Amino acid sequence: MLKIKDLYAGLEGKDILQGINLEVKAGEVHAIMGPNGSGKSTLASVVAGKEEYEVNRGYITFENQDISELDPEERAHKGIFLSFQYPVEIPGVSVTNFIKTAINETRKAKGKEDMPASEMLKMIKEKADMLEIDRKFLSRSLNEGFSGGEKKRNEIFQMAMLEPKLAILDETDSGLDIDALKIVANGVNRLKSKDNAVVVITHYQRLLDYIVPDFVHVLMNGKIVKSGTKELAYELEEKGYDWIKEELV
Amino acid sequence: MNYELKKMSFKDKLLSSYIALEDYLEFDSPLHDVRNNAIKIFEEKGFPTKKEEAWKYTSLNSVLKPDYSVYSNKERNIELKNVRKYFLHEIDTYKLVFVDGVYNSFLSETTHDSLDVCLMSSALNKSKYKPVIEAYFNKVAKNDSLTALNTAFTKEGAYIHIPAHKEVEKPIEIINFSTGNEAAMFLQPRNLIVVGENAHVQIIERHQSLSSNEVLTNSVTEIFAEKRAYVDYYKIQNDEATASMIDNTYISQERDTVCRVHTFAFGGNLVRNNLNFYQKGEHCDSTLKGITILEGKQHVDHNTLVHHIAPNCESHQDYKGLFAESSIGVFNGKIIVEKDAQKTDAFQQNNNILIDDKATINAKPQLEIFADDVKCSHGCTIGQFDEEALFYLRSRGIGLKESRALLMYAFANTVLESVKIPELKVRINKLIANKIGVSLGFEL
Numbered sequence: 001m002l003k004i005k006d007l008y009a010g011l012e013g014k015d016i017l018q019g020i021n022l023e024v025k026a027g028e029v030h031a032i033m034g035p036n037g038s039g040k041s042t043l044a045s046v047v048a049g050k051e052e053y054e055v056n057r058g059y060i061t062f063e064n065q066d067i068s069e070l071d072p073e074e075r076a077h078k079g080i081f082l083s084f085q086y087p088v089e090i091p092g093v094s095v096t097n098f099i100k101t102a103i104n105e106t107r108k109a110k111g112k113e114d115m116p117a118s119e120m121l122k123m124i125k126e127k128a129d130m131l132e133i134d135r136k137f138l139s140r141s142l143n144e145g146f147s148g149g150e151k152k153r154n155e156i157f158q159m160a161m162l163e164p165k166l167a168i169l170d171e172t173d174s175g176l177d178i179d180a181l182k183i184v185a186n187g188v189n190r191l192k193s194k195d196n197a198v199v200v201i202t203h204y205q206r207l208l209d210y211i212v213p214d215f216v217h218v219l220m221n222g223k224i225v226k227s228g229t230k231e232l233a234y235e236l237e238e239k240g241y242d243w244i245k246e247e248l249v
Numbered sequence: 250m251n252y253e254l255k256k257m258s259f260k261d262k263l264l265s266s267y268i269a270l271e272d273y274l275e276f277d278s279p280l281h282d283v284r285n286n287a288i289k290i291f292e293e294k295g296f297p298t299k300k301e302e303a304w305k306y307t308s309l310n311s312v313l314k315p316d317y318s319v320y321s322n323k324e325r326n327i328e329l330k331n332v333r334k335y336f337l338h339e340i341d342t343y344k345l346v347f348v349d350g351v352y353n354s355f356l357s358e359t360t361h362d363s364l365d366v367c368l369m370s371s372a373l374n375k376s377k378y379k380p381v382i383e384a385y386f387n388k389v390a391k392n393d394s395l396t397a398l399n400t401a402f403t404k405e406g407a408y409i410h411i412p413a414h415k416e417v418e419k420p421i422e423i424i425n426f427s428t429g430n431e432a433a434m435f436l437q438p439r440n441l442i443v444v445g446e447n448a449h450v451q452i453i454e455r456h457q458s459l460s461s462n463e464v465l466t467n468s469v470t471e472i473f474a475e476k477r478a479y480v481d482y483y484k485i486q487n488d489e490a491t492a493s494m495i496d497n498t499y500i501s502q503e504r505d506t507v508c509r510v511h512t513f514a515f516g517g518n519l520v521r522n523n524l525n526f527y528q529k530g531e532h533c534d535s536t537l538k539g540i541t542i543l544e545g546k547q548h549v550d551h552n553t554l555v556h557h558i559a560p561n562c563e564s565h566q567d568y569k570g571l572f573a574e575s576s577i578g579v580f581n582g583k584i585i586v587e588k589d590a591q592k593t594d595a596f597q598q599n600n601n602i603l604i605d606d607k608a609t610i611n612a613k614p615q616l617e618i619f620a621d622d623v624k625c626s627h628g629c630t631i632g633q634f635d636e637e638a639l640f641y642l643r644s645r646g647i648g649l650k651e652s653r654a655l656l657m658y659a660f661a662n663t664v665l666e667s668v669k670i671p672e673l674k675v676r677i678n679k680l681i682a683n684k685i686g687v688s689l690g691f692e693l
């Protein structure tokens with residue numbers, strides 16, 4: 001589904017990512033771990049198409065099509081979703097209106113009519129219930145005054161509504177208490193199928209108890225330096241990252 | 250000879266027109282002296298130039314060039330179906346409609362039933378209104394040259410008198426159409442609004458050119474809020490690109506009054522808003538809010554004054570501006586807190602987004618504080634779109650244009666959300682959507 005080949009990318013001519021290779025197939029869950037500043041969020045942003053990042057070498061394909069030159073909205077229309085580490089506050093635009101706009105814009109891009117209001121409402125209700133989101137929450141301004149946990153839950157709600165093929169969860173666990181973490185993880189697991197894939201970016205192993213990865217990758221200095229199965233996550237939790245550095249030397 | 254006449258400056262043309270006007274005037278009226286004094290002020294000062302501090306960023310030169318006709322006494326007929334869209338027709342309202350400065354009875358809905366919503370011309374001429382005219386007319390207006398010019402030529406406009414304790418049940422619309430039947434037209438509406446003790450009123454003012462001929466409006470509105478009165482005033486400026494306006498609004502607040510003015514500046518060629526609040530009694534609350542969205546070569550200058558004269562008063566200013574292409578915005582917000590105006594709470598905020606590189610905003614907050622126990626704050630920002638926010642919206646599948654539109658809505662929302670007439674809010678939403686060329690399929 002997603003193939004990243006020898007990717008060098010960064011800001012103002014300086015590569016933050018230095019030769020990333022990664023393949024994510026349908027039905028898989030990948031975890032990307034690594035210390036602060038290793039390039040995890042950069043990788044997520046580059047895949048989602050953030051314009052300030054320049055791709056200097058290599059390429060990204062999604063379903064066998066090179067997406068390196070596509071706008072963020074075009075990537076979203078293809079089914080790529082990024083759950084933000086720091087979701088942006090948009091005063092005056094309610095969660096409901098925002099998600100309606102996002103869904104109908106995506107449908108429009110695919111030449112489809114707007115989703116009928118009744119269908120939209122039903123879907124909103126269903127997904128909100130799944131994530132134990134209060135109905136009142138949906139009429140609030142997007143992310144404005146939301147707690148850290150509410151913001152993250154709202155990201156997963158958007159994911160549930162947009163039903164992406166590839167979801168990249170950037171530090172979704174930060175700011176969540178254990179109950180909220182379980183709800184969010186449970187939501188992600190229920191959305192999981194053999195046709196879609198999830199990339200979990202995290203600092204800690206904690207989230208991976210609930211969203212169990214098929215593969216774990218360690219990102220350091222813009223490179224994937226080690227890959228393994230979920231056991232690697234436990235090892236990292238126990239020993240930290242230093243032993244990998246030593247191994248590399 | 251004709252050539253010589255053409256060369257006459259607009260100022261000279263106005264001065265000679267005044268002499269002609271005098272022949273028609275009420276000689277025994279005390280107003281005659283007011284007019285004579287006013288024309289002297291105008292003669293002395295002339296039109297303001299960029300040399301004056303308050304006009305540093307706005308030049309009237311270009312809008313004073315056309316050969317304006319100063320009078321139009323012919324009644325113009327316009328059909329309701331052609332102008333219906335300019336009215337807030339979704340709800341019942343009182344209406345004062347002027348076409349080329351002349352009252353249009355067909356489109357208007359006036360009243361004398363427990364309140365007066367009628368014409369300045371009749372208020373000036375009928376003896377029963379004389380006490381009100383004498384007590385209020387030109388009593389809060391400043392003697393600057395443009396206001397004086399309007400005062401000298403005062404002829405027509407809205408006269409609204411709300412008696413004490415009257416809560417006006419529906420909004421009042423003041424609409425000034427210009428047909429452009431004269432090649433270029435100079436209009437000077439003069440409005441007087443007196444809101445009695447504990448009375449409530451909502452007013453919507455609009456100026457609309459119906460042709461592409463040039464129009465210059467120099468409007469003066471005086472509003473008097475007697476104690477505990479509530480005045481909610483909305484100015485919709487969405488005129489043609491050939492229409493320019495100088496709006497001079499003066500609000501006198503007695504104690505315990507709430508006065509709010511929202512200015513939606515979306516259109517026109519050059520617009521100058523001189524909005525002045527005078528807090529004369531304790532516990533006054535003044536709100537000045539505006540959304541400005543400009544493009545092309547539009548130029549809008551908001552020049553506000555809040556004069557805190559009495560203690561324990563509040564003022565809230567919130568102006569949002571979005572400037573595209575080579576448009577120019579000016580915000581000059583002056584707050585004066587007099588020595589006696591202790592415990593004043595004055596707040597001023599002005600946020601601007603420059604959408605294109607060629608757009609300009611000149612922002613100048615001015616605080617003159619002579620009292621020592623006051624809370625005054627002002628904030629001014631000039632920026633571009635937040636790239637992170639744009640990326641967030643686009644990553645959800647929302648296109649660049651629509652994402653920008655959403656951010657514009659979000660940006661303007663603090664002003665829009667305080668519009669108290671729901672139908673008007675919907676209208677303004679639509680105007681904003683039109684202006685930014687995007688329909689989002691929902692109302693805020």
